[in-house]
Amino acid sequence: xxxxxxxxxxxxxxxxxxxxxxxxxxxxxxxxxxxxxxxxxxxxxxxxxxxxxxxxxxxxxxxxxxxxxxxxxxxxxxxxxxxxxxxxxxxxxxxxxxxxxxxxxxxxxxxxx
Amino acid sequence: xxxxxxxxxxxxxxxxxxxxxxxxxxxxxxxxxxxxxxxxxxxxxxxxxxxxxxxxxxxxxxxxxxxxxxxxxxxxxxxxxxxxxxxxxxxxxxxxxxxxxxxxxxxxxxxxxxxxx
Numbered sequence: 001x002x003x004x005x006x007x008x009x010x011x012x013x014x015x016x017x018x019x020x021x022x023x024x025x026x027x028x029x030x031x032x033x034x035x036x037x038x039x040x041x042x043x044x045x046x047x048x049x050x051x052x053x054x055x056x057x058x059x060x061x062x063x064x065x066x067x068x069x070x071x072x073x074x075x076x077x078x079x080x081x082x083x084x085x086x087x088x089x090x091x092x093x094x095x096x097x098x099x100x101x102x103x104x105x106x107x108x109x110x111x112x113x
Numbered sequence: 114x115x116x117x118x119x120x121x122x123x124x125x126x127x128x129x130x131x132x133x134x135x136x137x138x139x140x141x142x143x144x145x146x147x148x149x150x151x152x153x154x155x156x157x158x159x160x161x162x163x164x165x166x167x168x169x170x171x172x173x174x175x176x177x178x179x180x181x182x183x184x185x186x187x188x189x190x191x192x193x194x195x196x197x198x199x200x201x202x203x204x205x206x207x208x209x210x211x212x213x214x215x216x217x218x219x220x221x222x223x224x225x226x227x228x229x230x
Contacts, residue, residue: 004156031216040122042203042220043157058217090156098207098216099145099164104156 002026006091006105013081013112021076021108023091031094032074033058033102034066036087043090049074081112115140115206119221127229132191134224136178136204139185145207146187147218148178152200160202163187174198199228 004025013019023032030051035043045058049068063085065077074093078085088109092102120135138144145164149157161172168180174197178189187204202225205218 040222042222043218044220045217048217092157094216099162100216101147101159101162102157102216102218104149104158106154106156 004091004093004103004105006089006108008108009106010109011111013078013110015081015083015112017081018077018079019081019110020078021089021091021110023074023076023093023105024072025074025091025093025103026072027093027095027103028071029093029103030071030096031100032068033092033094034064034074034076035090035092036060037090037107038087046076046089083112086110086112115144115208115219117204117206117219117221119202119204119224121224122222123225123227125227125229126194128196129193132176132189132194132198132226134189134202134204134226136187136189136221137185138187138204138206140206140208142208143182146178146180147205147207148172148176148187148189149203149205150174150200151203151223157203160189194226194228196228196230199226201225 007022033048034046047066052071055066067075091105094100094102116139118137147162148160163180171177204221
């Protein structure tokens with residue numbers, strides 16, 4: 001049972017560098033989400049997708065881009081990393097409907113120097 | 114707009130004591146409510162959820178929560194704490210009227226539970 005898998009688990013970047021975080025789910029879920037978690041702030045939604053080929057902005061989308069080319073994958077990109085993007089990033093997926101729980105990956109710990 | 118307030122960012126209990134983690138929500142319509150647990154260096158794991166029906170919901174690891182509409186609360190309890198319960202707990206709310214697709218959860222800021230011998 002892989003569930004939701006995130007790669008990489010850790011990464012250190014320099015300011016201005018770019019990178020892509022990969023999320024893969026094997027539960028055939030339609031919906032996928034990217035969150036960031038910062039101390040004392042809970043989880044905040046960055047972008048989400050309600051199906052292959054669709055994406056939408058969440059609560060804190062600035063500085064990030066996403067793509068959902070395949071149903072099972074959801075990519076989060078940082079085009080020009082900034083220290084304010086140092087955080088733990090979580091991917092989640094869920095079935096359709098607001099009563100469906102989200103299933104989370106183990107996170108990517110990203111530091112921007 | 115919906116919101117979640119978790120009272121107490123840190124809660125400490127003795128092993129074997131009652132665990133009570135508080136969650137109050139704000140929503141214009143009856144919400145769907147969730148409790149998640151996060152162990153160190155791991156993702157969030159669903160403990161339990163309330164959608165409709167019985168207001169007392171039982172979850173994994175002996176936890177339960179009661180939806181009280183009149184108090185706009187969804188407090189999490191466990192009769193007897195175990196050392197393995199030490200973790201961070203998040204309450205989240207989802208509105209059933211969200212029509213844009215997806216299940217947009219609003220999370221509280223979390224409560225760190227410490228269990229002492």
